[in-house]
Amino acid sequence: MNMFGSADALVHLAIKSSDPYVAAAVHELATGLSKLELEAQICESRRTALLIARWEHTPASVLAALSGIHDDAVELRLDKNPGTTSGTLSHLYQDASNKGKTGLTKLIAQHHNSATEVLKNIAAKSDDAACLLALSKNPAANAKVLTCLSDRVVSDDISLAIHKNIAQNESASSDLLARIYEQSDLHTQAAIVGHLNCPAAVIARAASSEALLMMRVLAKDRRISKENLLRYANNDDAGVRAGVAANAFTPMATIRHLASDQSELVKRVVASRVDLPGEQIEGLSSDPDTWVRQRIARNTTTPLALLYRLAADEHVDVRRAVARNTETPVDLLNVLAEDGNAWVRAGVAYQHNASQRMLIKLADDKEVDVLSGVANNLNTPQSILKGLVGSSEADVRRGVILNKSASRTTLLPLLEDPYYLHRMLLVHNGNLQAQDKWGLRDDPDYQVRFSVYRWAAKICLKMPDKFLVTK
Template sequence: MMFGSADALVQLAIKSRDPYVAAAVHELATGITKLELEALICGTRRTALAIARWEHTPASVLTALAGVHDEAIELRLDKNPGTSSSVLSGLYEEARSKDKAGLTKLIAQHLNSGTEVLRRIALHANDSECLLALSKNPAANAKVLAELSERASGSDIAVAIHKNIAQNASASAELLTRIFDASDVYTQAAILGHANCPAWLIAKAAASEEVLMMRVLARNRRVSKESLQRYAACEDAGVRAGVAANVLTPVALFRHLIKDKSELVRREVASRIDLSEEHIEALSRDDDIWVRQRVARSPTTSLDVLYRLAVDETADVRRAVARNSMSTVHLLNMLAEDTSAWVRSGVAYQVNASQRILSKLADDKDVNVLSGVANNPNTPQSILKALVGSSDTDVRRGVILNKSATRNTLLPLLEDPYYLHRVLLVHNPHLQAQDKWSLRDDPDFQVRFSVYRWAANICLKMPDTFLVTK
C-alpha cells in the first residue's frame, strides 16, 4: 500500500474503465482527466441514461450529462432529485423554446428549481399541469405563489391552484388571507392548519360550526382554551379526538375524554405524556386494545401498571411493554419467555435488555427475535460473530447496523452475498480504510461506486492524502 493524491484516485478510476467508478470521482477531476471520465460515463447511451436517472449520481456528473443534449437524458435529469438549479435553468430554456410542456412540468415541481425559473413558469406557462405542479412546490417562494394565484384567478384551475397553495409551506399570511373567503371549506380548513395562517383568522373561524374546520382547529395550538372546551362537547368524534391530542387542552377535560364513547378519542388521550396516575390507571383497563397498547408504551406509565399490562391477553400490548424505555431488567426477563415471538422480539430490541437476556434470546428460532439480538448494542460480541453466519439477511444486516459490532466481527461480512450489506459496510465507522478499499472491484456496480465515492469524499477533505493500493 502507498499514499496517493486525489489525482491518483482519478487515474485508478480511468484505468478501471467503469462508468460508475468514473461518476464517483468525477468531482475530483479537472481538464483532460475530467473529459476521460465523461467519455466513460457516456460510453454507451444506455449507460448515460441509467446514470442520469440514478438518484446517487453526483451533481457534477448530472451537470456534465446536461451538455449531451439528448432529449431522453434531459427527461431523466428533470426527474433526478440531485440535478442542480443551474442545470434545471438551462433545461427550462430549452423546454420553453421547443414548447415541451412535459419537461416544463418536471422543472416546475423540482425542489432544486431556482426562484426565477419558477416565477417565469408562473407567469408564462400555458399548460395547466405545469401550473398545478408549481403550486405544490415548496421551492416556490411566497412571491411566486402570489403571482401564480393572481394569474389563476377566474380560471378553471383556480380552485385546485388555491387548494395546493393552502398546503404549500411557502404561502404567506397575506396570500392565505386573500384566498380564504373565496375558497371552499376544504381549502379553508387547509389554510387554518397552515403555520402562516394569521391568528385573527383562526380566532374568527373558531366560531364556525363546520365540522371539517372544527377538526382542524381542535388540534391547533393557537386556538383558545374556551374553544377547546366547546369542541370537547362536540358530537363529532374527530373534533373531540383533536381536542384530546392538543397540547393546550386543559387537564380538567381529561377526566371526560378518558371515558369518551369513541376509542379514537381515548387513543389520542392515551398517547399523551402529561397524564396523571389516575388517568393512566383508568386507560390501562380500557376495552380497546390500542388504548392499552399506547399506555403500555408511554414512558410515564408506572411499573405497577406495566407489570399488569405485561400479562395482557393481547400480544401487541405486551410487546409495547417490552419496548417501553422504562421497563426494568426483571420485567424484560419475564417477557423474554413470552409465548409470542412478536413480544420476545420487542425485548430483543430493547436498550435495557441485559447480556444475560440477549444470550437467552440468541437461542430463539424466530427471525424477528434474532434480528433484534443482532441489532442490540448490548449483545455480547461472541453472539454477534455467530449471527454473522445466519442464512437470513435481516439478521446479518442487524449485525452490520449494530453500533457495538467490532471490526473483527464485521470482516467476514465483506463477502456477504447481498450487495446492500456490502454498501453499508463501506460506510461503517468500525472498519478500516483497507477493509473498505478491498471492495473496489466488487461485482456489483453500486458497491464499487460506494467505495470510490467514499474515497473521493476523503480526498475532497484532504486533497493530498488518500490510501490506495497498486
C-alpha cells in the first residue's frame, strides 16, 4: 500500500478525493491555488459549508476561511464553534458591530477564545442586556473587563444578575469582589465568599452571618478560623456540619465527634476522609446507612480486616466499593470475582490489582459489564483480548481498543469494526502502524476519513519533508 511522501502529496490526494471533509482535514497544509481548490470543495454547497462551520472537529484554518464568505448562517455557526480562534472572532465581531447583529455579538461575548480587547469593547459599548450577561459568565473576561462591566449603568435586575455571574467568574479580582459584596443579595454574597480571590476582610465579616447558606459555604472553606469551625460543628443544620466534616483544616477531635453525628449526610462526608482514625473507621463500617458503609469500603485507609467484612455486606454497592478499592488485595478480589452480582464482578474486572488468572476466569462471564472491564484491564492476557475482539457488544470491543496493552495483531481486525467511532479511535491508537491507519482513508464514514487525513496532516506539520513512503 503506497502512502504519501510529503505535505504537497497529501494535499494533492485530498483535492483528488473531492471530499469536503478530507479537504478540511488538510487545509492548513495548502498554499496558493491548492488552498483555493480545497476551499471550493469545502464550500461545494451551502449545506456543506454550514455543517463544517458548526462541526467541533473543524480545524481553525478552515473556520477562518469560512468567515470570509459573509453568510449570516455560517457566521452564526462559527460564533458557536468552540474551535474558532480569537483572530476569526475579532473579524466576526467587527462585522457584527458594523451591521448591528446583537445575536452574533452575544455569542462572541460568551466565547472562550474571544480576545480581551473584543470583550472589553463589548463591556464598554454594548447596551444589550443579553450580551452583557453572557460576557459576565465568560472565564476569558479578565479582571479589567469584569470591572468595566460592573461599572456599567444598567437596570437594577440586570445589575444584580451580572454581579451574581461575576461572583462566580474565576477572573474576578479581590477588589471587585469586595466592592460588589455590599450591593449584592445573600446568594451572590455567598458566591463571593466562596471565590478563591475573596479578601480575608470580607470572609471575616461574612463569618458573623447567621444565614444558613452563608454558614454552609464558610464551613467547608479552608480560610475560616478554627473558632468558627468549632462553632459550625455544633450548628443545628446538617449541611453546615457536613461542610465542617469536609474541611481539611477541621481539628481531628471535631472529626471524631462528627463521626457519630445523627445525620447520615454528615457521616457520609466523614467516611470519605483519608485521615480518619481507626476507631471511627471501625464504627462507621457498621453504620446502618448503606452510603456510609460504601464510602468506608472505598476508603483506601480502611484496614484489611474491615474490607473482608465489608466484602460480605448484604448490599451490592458496598461489595462493589470493596472491589474498586485500589488497596484491596488479590486474595480478596478472588473472593469478589465469585460474587453473585455482576456489578461486583465488574468492579473486580476493572481493578488494576486483578491477576491474569482472575481475568481469564472473568472472560467467561456472560455479563457485558464484566467483559467490558476485562477488555479494559491492562493485565488481561493478549489471547483473551483477541477473543473479545469478536464480541457482539460494542462496549467490549471498545474496551479492547482503549486498552493500551492491546497489541497491533489484536487490534488489526477492529479496523473493519461496524461502528464508525471505533474506527476513528483506532486512527489515534499508538500501537497500530501508519499503514494500518492509512488503509482507512477511503472509509465509508466521513468522520473516519477526516480523522485519517487529519492524523496524516499533523504528521506533515511536524516533519513536512520526512514522512517516509511505506508499503
